[in-house]
Amino acid sequence: MDKEQKPELICPAGTPASLRTAVDGGADAIYCGFVGPTNARNFPGLNFSLDEMAKSVLYAHDRGAKLLCAINSFPTAGRTDIWKKAIDDAISIGVDAVIIADIGMADYMSKKHTNARIHLSVQAGASSAESINFYCERFDIKRVVLPRILTVAEIKKVHDAIDCEIEAFIFGNIGMMAEGRCSLTNYVTGLSTNMDGVCSPANFVHYEEDENRNLTTRLGEFAIDCIGCGQNAGYPTICKGRYNATHRKGYYAFEEPISLNLTHLLPDLIDAGVTALKIEGRQRSKAYIKSVVSSFRSAIDAFAKGETPDISDLLALTEGHKQTEGAFLSKKWR
Amino acid sequence: MKSNSHFSNSPFGKQKANKDKANSLKNLLPPLPLFILQPLLNHIVSSVAKKHPELFNRLGDSANKVFLIDPSDLPLFLILQPNPLNPTLKAYNQNEIIEHDTYICGTFATLMQMIDAQSDSDALFFNREIRVSGDSEAMVALRNALDDMEGSLAKDVAKSFGVLSKPVLLAMQKFSKNSGKENG
Structure with missing residues (x-):
């Protein structure tokens, strides 16, 4: 990996304090969501008010980082106004991109905010080049967050056939649901x-x-x-x-308590054309953010210099004290 | 104080909590003179509430809940009621019957590390270093509210003691360190 190939490190934040921790720890971009049902981590005491999000945008931008606003749940009938307002609010405060899952909201945003940047959420479950290109052509998607069901070899094939950037998860919670539709x-x-x-x-x-x-x-x-x-x-x-x-x-029956950890696959992911490496965990604490962000910042920088980093200490933060490379390494990973 | 309907079925209910206490080595210790400790706790809760009013927004309805905090290596319980109009933190001797909505237990050092964002609470739960029961929604809200506080709670509290801030901080750190050692 040379310097030109160095990918962006995308980090989670559930609170403004976590966001500042991620920025200070070396994140290139932070993703977070508004209080309420519009994002996929709608937990008690978590997430951002509009005022907190606006201040966080300034904090990130002043330090050369980007803020990606996750509006990545699916509105149900009669409730779409909540999601549309969230999109309008996010754009009004200058977020760098909105992470969208619902095809209707992608349509709304692409028509109303024509210059704004849309990232397609992992929740959308778009895993084939044809599917991703449809989103690119219809809604001008700039980046797709790939579902955690593809091998690195498959990511390479997708990359070579699509018209947008790829963001891939490298660490954190993992589930066997069809991304976007867990019932x-x-x-x-x-x-x-x-x-x-x-x-x-x-x-x-x-x-x-x-x-x-x-x-x-x-x-x-x-x-x-x-x-x-x-x-x-x-x-x-x-x-x-x-x-x-x-x-x-x-x-x-479905999945063990286990966390994704792709440390050893980072060079392969970057060679496959991945633009941004994403850490899961908006529900986690500042201590988690600080540890994981600084570890992966060091790892990415070390790989860029041709060195092999040691970030084995992240095992302590994994669910069930177990980690896996999941489907990224093999389809038979269970 | 309230008791949660789910909580009454929990093995971490008040009877269980007190039984655990009675079985532990710390029960060999005499009851603490809590009247000495209480002014310190009043000072802690009022200084935190004053410096971090945003904490109550994150708590939402959980601000009306009763949290029992059990430092497993100390012969006492703490009861936190984070009502924004009158937040209280009170100490009780271990044999007292205490009704509550939410229960959290860990060594004093572990609890301090968690509150001060030195340790990740999910990881502590995965490792079984903290035990929780009762109203999980209130527990999660409190965790997230505390985690949004900038800086160190221990340092903030120590600072509020003015000229005594340095010895207070050193005493807290020493106590926390010893607590961690005793419990592995």
Whole structure:
């Protein structure tokens, strides 16, 4: 990798303090969302008011960083005005791009804000060159965030056949859902990951630990995991739960608690044409942001100099203390 | 104080919490003279509320909840009620019956590191270094509200003691360090 190829480091922020931490830690761009259902991390106490977002734009720009506003959930019938207002607000305060998932909102933004930059969210689930090019032609998409289902070799093929930049996740939470359409939480709670922006709403989550420190995690009325004393825990999501079936007891039917970590694939991703490397975790703390951002900043800079960085300490921040290169390395990764 | 309907079924309810306390080595310690500690806690909560009023916006409805904070290596509980009109932080001896909506437990050092953004709370949960139960929505809101505070809570509190700020900070750091050692 030479200097011209050095990719952008895209970092998450759930609060203004996290955003400042990411900027100060060396992020090239930070993505964040407004309070409410318009972004896919609609958690209690998280996200930005319009005033906080405007101040954050200034903070980022003063330090040479960009702010990408995630409006990446799917409006349901009768609620599109909330998403349209979020887009108008974001543009009015000078964000560098809006990350859009819904095709209707992409259409709205491309017509109303013709000079604004649209990034296609991972939530849109666009994984083929034909699909991505459709978005480019119709809505002038400048960048696509690829679903975490493609191998590096496939990313290279997509790159060679599309008319926009590629952003790829390199670290953080990973799920086996078809990106953009997860109905598991909706089934149990009535609230949708992709339409209400909330996966496993906190008011439905309950933890129970017995006297031997065995931890039971519940979502609504369903026990979704039982974790023995001394075992590492994961997020309380249905896709990371363990289940009993007729042929097998207590197994991870969908996915284990595990985090994506593509440190060792960074040179391959960049050679494949990836423009921007993205860290997941707007729901995580400043401590996580500080550690992950500085580690990947150092790693990218080291690779650019032809050195091999050591960022093995990131394992401590992974879900369940486990990490994977997921589908980026092999389709048979489970 | 309120009790959460879900919470009453939790093994981390008040009876369980007190049973754990009774079984722990720290129970060998005599009850603390809390009347000495309380003015310090009043000072902490009022100085934080004054310096970080935005914290209450992030808490939303969870500002009306009752949080039981259990430093597992100390013979006491803390009860936080972050009501914006009258925020309180009160200490109780470990054998007292305390009703609450949300429970969080960890060593004093772990709790301080989490509040001061030195450790990631999700990672602490994954590693089982903190235990939580009760109203998860309130817990998440409090975590995010505290995490949006700029700087160090320990330093802010120490600073509010004026000329005594340096010895207060050193005492807090020393106590936190010893707490971490004792608990691995």
